Amino acid sequence: MSPNHLEHDLVLLISTLSHLKNRDQIKSTFLDAINSFWDGVTFEFVPEVNHSETIIPLATAHHTFGGIQPSGTSETLSEPDMALLRNGCRMVALILENRLQAEMLAGEKSHLEAQVDQQAQYLQEVATQLEHEIEGRKVSEQRYRDIFENATxxxxxxxxxxxxxxxxxxxxxxxxxxxxxxxxxxxxxxxxxxxxxxxxxxxxxxxxxxxxxxxxxxxxxxxxxxxxxxxxxxxxxxxxxxxxxxxxxxxxxxxxxxxxAELALQQSQRRLQSILDTVHMIVVTLDRTGNITYTNDYFLNLTGWSREEVIGQNWFDLVIPSEIRTGLETNVFQKMLESGDFPRHYTNEILTKSGERRMIYWNNTAVYDESLRITGVTSLGQDITLQHTATQQLKGLTTRLSLAVESANIGIWDFNLLTNELIWDDRMFQLYGIEPTTYSKTHEAWQNSVHPQDLDRVEQEVQDAIDTTRRLDTEFRIVHPNGDIRYIRAYAQVLQNDAGEPVRLVGINYDITARKQTEEALWIRNFAIESAITPIGLAHLDGTIFYVNDAFRRL
Missing domain, CATH: 3.30.450.20 (PAS domain)
Known part of the structure; x- marks a missing residue:
């Protein structure tokens, strides 16, 4: 999964977790989600966090809620992925802290409410008694002071x-x-x-x-x-x-x-809201009727609408093109609300206020109430209009290139200099007369097909191209498994990493046997004419001589 998709999915996951109330459910949902993000990497929850470098804590400045760590023989994540995961863990810890504060607040509130009721009744009794005693002088001043001083x-x-x-x-x-x-x-x-x-x-x-x-x-x-x-x-x-x-x-x-506790909870909620408001993606929430209940500034800036113009409006009527409106609303949105099963990722166009079309890649999550009933959907959208246009253009270019390569009988190969893996397309197998099932995908497999008399020269030319990063342009003979000898023309380009080190050699091969045979036949004919003892001369129709052989020149 690419870093961009990981970032999108983490933001979507945080948005989803922010709607959950139970801390155990938040942790289990987060663990299930990150276990689906990376192939070959499995995480498990660790209730106690020690100083192990493999444990990523779920911690804020005030609380620690355990941590996660790769289990078993899981592969190691790249540093960018680890950075994204640490950020995700910090945001989950913030949500867990919010829930903890909410739980503490709820418990304290319940306890305090009971005290309030009890004390309110007591205070009412005290106030009434004080009024009666003061007004009616029914009891002594000392009795009043006892009640007053002993109040809780x-x-x-x-x-x-x-x-x-x-x-x-x-x-x-x-x-x-x-x-x-x-x-x-x-x-x-x-x-x-x-x-x-x-x-x-x-x-x-x-x-x-x-x-x-x-x-x-x-x-x-x-x-x-x-x-x-x-x-x-x-x-x-x-x-x-x-x-x-x-x-x-x-x-x-x-x-x-x-x-x-209330103020801390409000501050945490404001921080979370700030993240959703400032993220460089569309954030939109719809209720069960498809009406917009929330959207962030990025959406407003992208589409040209004001918040007053969109809040409460039907999403499908406002921004979805008419030709796809019914399908999205009926076949996707309504079915999602009814079954809870909906596409996590979806791509469709939206209309801006000016009528411009923008292609959006969506990440969707359902919104639940306290009884786990779906009340709407929150979606994060990335504007991929430029990428979509480029992809469509690239598809057309790729199709044309494929037709050109196929018609010219050109084979394409890719040699990984770090792993020694040599990848061939189908045309390469045809050129070399090799069955794909017998091919080992190594540089040595190609060496075994090169004519022994040409191998050292071509190997040196390949190495020179790698060392100097010059373009490879050479010809050589190959030997088919059945003994046939064919002539191959090769072009290749060295690819470098960010440090300027050669990492791949990508090139093409095509068969020039017919051309070489023609060149050899012409050379033999020219040699026979030049070596003949009979004087031979060639002239144009106007009598102009344009060639004479050696015997003719000796006359």
């Missing part, structure tokens, strides 16, 4: 007019790192917060005002510890009036780990 959440009491801290319980002091209420009260709400919008004094007073005007307010807030550390809290504000005094009670619960 941080409680502020603010002046509803200016936000001044009137009171706070022990949990509040612990949460913000203060030793006494007086030390806490020396600060404004803004000073106990991040201090910049939307977590400043002005926004805090706005929330207090909203609680007074509209009732209970719930929101997340970035607070500041006494040591300067910022942390997240979930706040509930409740407006109360006691003896004509307007107060706002603020119940605060720390959610720092949950919030940071």
């Amino acid at each position: 959440v941080a409680i502020f009491i603010h002046d509803a007019q200016n936000g001044t801290i009137l009171d706070a319980n022990q949990k509040t002091l612990e949460l913000f790192g203060y030793d006494s209420l007086e030390a806490l009260q020396a600060h404004t709400v803004g000073e106990l917060s991040a201090g910049y919008p939307p977590y400043s004094q002005a926004e805090a007073l706005h929330h207090i005002e909203q609680a007074k005007l509209k009732g209970v307010q719930r929101f997340e807030w970035l607070a500041k510890h006494r040591d300067g550390t910022l942390f997240w809290v979930e706040v509930e504000l409740k407006f109360i009036v006691i003896d004509g005094n307007e107060w706002v009670m603020a119940f605060s619960r720390e959610i720092d780990s949950q919030k940071k």
Whole structure:
């Protein structure tokens, strides 16, 4: 598989894995996929990563999810392939980290929700009890303080007019790192917060005002510890009036780990989205009806459409040429949705906004919901218009060249100087009178067919051509297995690698026996005439003499 196809398939694979939720399924799908990318190379999952150079870790800066390594007697990958595989492993590790964070977040969220429900009920009871006790003076001040101080959440009491801290319980002091209420009260709400919008004094007073005007307010807030550390809290504000005094009670619960996990997950998702947005390929997602739900900037730049013009539009109606539209939509897309079986790779033309046709090589993957139902398809497309045009031209040229070579009875050969392998086409076997089944594909097999009197000379000419990278142009005789002797004309060109070293010799042979026989017959005739004792002269019809033999010249 070429590096370009590997890169395409890895990008497609990452896109597919990004839709999976289960980490074990992500790892097994990734392992199955890379085992299909290279012939002769098999990988296995390693749960523990040591310092072995053969293990490629699935790791991020914070987590390691095992690794993969070639198993058994697998062939070694090339460095470019290894680089692609390492990049793929890093991206899979990023997805696994996202899923781990999501799992942790889900577990914590479930636990926190249960706590929230429990504490909300408790807080409601506390708030009701406090109101009743304060308003009705049904219990003593000490009873109120016991309930207030023993609450499991941080409680502020603010002046509803200016936000001044009137009171706070022990949990509040612990949460913000203060030793006494007086030390806490020396600060404004803004000073106990991040201090910049939307977590400043002005926004805090706005929330207090909203609680007074509209009732209970719930929101997340970035607070500041006494040591300067910022942390997240979930706040509930409740407006109360006691003896004509307007107060706002603020119940605060720390959610720092949950919030940071959410932000980390969002950042990871943005990084993954950035990859899809900036990759130099078309990325498009369709829903089950064929409507476009997502496409990247590369597609928009290639086709001239704006995002507003394509999102929500039917893909087949918008960009697929009319002559292939029904076949693609009915025979490929709909059958794929129904059966889940669809071509992983597909090539077809699309239309740009201006009507220009572009040939696209697609890599397709299904999109699933939580119940593993196919909800659409995501496709990555490479613009191969130039390559397609060149291929069509090359096919025409190849056909014409094949006809020319066949009509001229020319044989083509390719000698690998590194492996000593000599490849012949069918015409070469006909020229040398050899059956393909008996041919060993080596330089020695050709040597065995060359006439012994010509072999040393031709071998030296071949070696000179390799050493000097000059074109080989020679003639020699060959001996067929039945003893027939034929004359061969050979041309060849030396091919070099990037370092300028000769690696292959590619050439042609064709039979010149008839020409050589004619040349020999002419030479014999000329020799007989020149050697004759009878004077011989040849003249044109106008009497002009154009040849005389030696006997004639001696007259």
